[in-house]
């Protein structure tokens with residue numbers, strides 16, 4: 001059994017933490033702000049190797065794990081690195097998990113022309129802008145929607161079914 005046990009140099013650690021945007025609340029995703037790999041996962045070069053950042057975060061937070069196991073997302077957001085959103089599973093659990101979640105809206109990349117944002121995404125967008133963590137332009141690009149959609153969400157003139165907190 002191979003153990004996944006990543007160690008970051010001081011410089012790598014700086015690069016890692018500098019690209020994570022934390023939203024301060026109990027449940028919002030922490031976004032990796034960097035170009036994802038072809039599968040949509042955040043990536044970082046560590047010791048000349050391409051590593052997926054959610055695996056790095058899991059290891060830093062919870063300790064080393066069996067390298068055969070997968071680090072899965074409770075939130076279905078591949079660019080999320082919030083430790084409480086990550087859990088360890090295998091290929092079977094991964095498939096089961098996907099089936100359970102069904103075809104949920106994507107967090108990154110082009111949405112379908114008729115796709116809707118989920119309540120979770122709407123809350124995320126409102127908090128991220130309110131806390132000054134992301135520009136509306138960045139979020140529009142991130143979610144693959146027009147800027148006016150983000151603007152309407154933030155101003156509270158769309159998605160009225162999702163209550164704006166505080």
Ligand SMILES: [Zn+2]
Nearest residue numbers: 029075080085
């Ligand atoms: Zn998340």
